[in-house]
Amino acid sequence: MPIGTMTSKRAWPGPTGGLGGSIWEAWEDPLGLFTDGLRDHGNYARFSFGWLHYHLVNDPRGAHHLLVENAKNYVKSRNYAGLKLMLGQGLLTSEGDYWKRQRRLAQPAFHRQRLAGFATTMAECTRDMLTRWDRDLVPGKVRFDLHSELMRLTFRIVGRTLLSTELDGLSREFGDALNTALKWTNDYVESIVKVPPWVPTPSNRRFRRAQTTIDGLVMRIIGERRAEPAGVRHDDLLGMLMEIKDEATGESMSDRQLKDELVTMVLAGHETTANALSFAFYLLSRHPDVARRVRDEADAALGDRDPELADLPKLPYAKAVIEESMRLYPPAWVVERDALEADEIGGFPIPKGGTVAVSPFVMHRHPDHWENPEGFDPARFVTPDPTRHKLAYMPFGAGPRTCIGNAFAMMEMQIVLPMIARRVRPELEPNAKVELDASVTLRPKSGVPMRLRAI
Numbered sequence: 001m002p003i004g005t006m007t008s009k010r011a012w013p014g015p016t017g018g019l020g021g022s023i024w025e026a027w028e029d030p031l032g033l034f035t036d037g038l039r040d041h042g043n044y045a046r047f048s049f050g051w052l053h054y055h056l057v058n059d060p061r062g063a064h065h066l067l068v069e070n071a072k073n074y075v076k077s078r079n080y081a082g083l084k085l086m087l088g089q090g091l092l093t094s095e096g097d098y099w100k101r102q103r104r105l106a107q108p109a110f111h112r113q114r115l116a117g118f119a120t121t122m123a124e125c126t127r128d129m130l131t132r133w134d135r136d137l138v139p140g141k142v143r144f145d146l147h148s149e150l151m152r153l154t155f156r157i158v159g160r161t162l163l164s165t166e167l168d169g170l171s172r173e174f175g176d177a178l179n180t181a182l183k184w185t186n187d188y189v190e191s192i193v194k195v196p197p198w199v200p201t202p203s204n205r206r207f208r209r210a211q212t213t214i215d216g217l218v219m220r221i222i223g224e225r226r227a228e229p230a231g232v233r234h235d236d237l238l239g240m241l242m243e244i245k246d247e248a249t250g251e252s253m254s255d256r257q258l259k260d261e262l263v264t265m266v267l268a269g270h271e272t273t274a275n276a277l278s279f280a281f282y283l284l285s286r287h288p289d290v291a292r293r294v295r296d297e298a299d300a301a302l303g304d305r306d307p308e309l310a311d312l313p314k315l316p317y318a319k320a321v322i323e324e325s326m327r328l329y330p331p332a333w334v335v336e337r338d339a340l341e342a343d344e345i346g347g348f349p350i351p352k353g354g355t356v357a358v359s360p361f362v363m364h365r366h367p368d369h370w371e372n373p374e375g376f377d378p379a380r381f382v383t384p385d386p387t388r389h390k391l392a393y394m395p396f397g398a399g400p401r402t403c404i405g406n407a408f409a410m411m412e413m414q415i416v417l418p419m420i421a422r423r424v425r426p427e428l429e430p431n432a433k434v435e436l437d438a439s440v441t442l443r444p445k446s447g448v449p450m451r452l453r454a455i
Contacts, residue, residue, distance in 0.1 A: 014045045055354060143450070307446065366392065
C-alpha cells in the first residue's frame with residue numbers, strides 16, 4: 001500500500017492497564033511484559049506507556065515489512081535519543097543520507113577477507129586470558145565473575161583489532177565510564193519526562209564525566225594516528241576507516257566522524273559480544289553434554305593449536321551453540337522504529353509518528369516458529385528448518401540496518417568459545433541465579449558467578 005495511507009480499521013489488541021497503562025510493568029520487567037503480550041494478545045499487541053502508544057510486532061512477516069520492505073518509512077525511535085547523546089552520529093544512531101554515506105564508507109572495512117587477519121589477534125588474547133586463569137583461578141577454589149572476565153577479554157580484542165592499542169590497562173577506567181554512560185542512557189530511555197542532559201543533576205554530571213573519558217581516549221588515539229609519518233600503515237579498523245574516501249566527493253572521515261564510529265564499534269564489538277558469550281557459557285554449564293561435544297569437536301579439528309579463520313567451518317557445533325545461545329538471549333533484545341508516515345502492518349494501522357517494535361527475545365521464543373522454544377537445543381542450528389521464516393531469527397537485526405559488525409562478532413565468538421571449552425570447564429556456582437537486565441542490551445544483571453573445573 002502507498003506510504004502515508006491507512007486503510008485498516010482493525011483495533012490493536014493489548015492490555016488496558018490503569019492511568020499509566022503498562023508503564024510500571026515495563027520498568028519492572030519489560031521482557032515479561034512483551035512475552036505476556038504474545039501469549040495474551042497474539043502477534044500484534046499495543047501497550048500504553050502513560051500517554052504514549054507502543055506497537056509490538058511478533059510476526060516475522062510484519063517484521064519484514066517494518067525492517068525490510070518498507071524500511072524507508074521508518075527511523076530509529078525516539079528512545080534512541082539517549083544513545084545518540086552517548087554515541088554521537090555513529091552508524092547505530094544516525095539517519096538519512098548521512099547514515100547512508102557512513103555505511104557506504106565503513107562497509108569495505110567489514111568485508112570478511114579484511115577481517116581474516118584479526119583471527120590471530122582474537123586467539124592470542126584468548127590464550128593470554130587462559131594463561132592468566134591458570135595462574136590466578138585455581139580450579140574449584142576461586143569464585144569469579146565470568147561476565148567481567150569476558151568483558152575484559154572482548155575489550156582487549158576490540159582495542160587491538162580496532163585501534164592497534166593495548167586497552168587492557170585502561171579497561172577499568174574505560175569500562176566504568178562505559179557502564180556509567182549505558183546506565184544513564186537506559187534511565188533516559190525509560191523516563192517519560194526527560195531531563196535535558198545539560199541540566200546539572202548528579203546523574204547528568206556523572207554521564208558527562210563518563211562521556212569525557214570515553215571521547216577523550218578515542219580522540220587521543222586518533223590524534224596520535226594522524227601525527228604519524230606519512231606511509232605508516234596499520235592493519236586495523238581505524239586504519240581502514242581513515243584510508244577510505246567517498247567516491248563522490250573524495251573526502252575521508254573527519255576526526256569527529258571517526259570518533260563517533262569508533263565509540264559505536266567499541267560498544268557494539270565489546271559489550272554485546274561479552275554478553276552473548278556469557279550466556280553461552282551459562283548454558284554450557286547447565287548442559288555438560290553439550291559442552292563435552294564442543295570440546296570434542298575442537299580437539300578433533302584443532303589438536304593443540306589455536307584456531308584460525310580457515311578452521312571455523314570445521315567447528316559447526318560450536319557455531320550452533322553460539323546461535324542457539326543468541327536465540328534465547330539476544331544481546332539486541334528489542335528493535336524500535338518511528339513511522340515517518342501512516343502505515344499498516346499485519347492489517348493493523350500505524351499512525352504517523354507511531355512507535356513500532358520487534359523484540360528478538362520474544363520472536364526467538366515464538367511457539368509457532370520454534371519447537372520447544374524455551375529449551376536449549378543447538379541441534380536446531382546444525383540442521384536448520386528450511387520452512388522457518390528468515391526473520392523468526394534476527395540476533396543482528398534485519399534489512400539495510402543489519403549490524404555491520406555481525407561477521408566480526410561471529411568470528412570472535414567462534415574462536416573464543418571452543419578455545420575456552422577445550423581448556424577448562426566454567427561451572428555455575430551452586431544455587432546461583434543469573435538474572436536478566438534488559439537495558440540498552442540484554443546482559444546478566446549481577447554477573448555470572450562461576451568456578452573453573454579441570455577437564
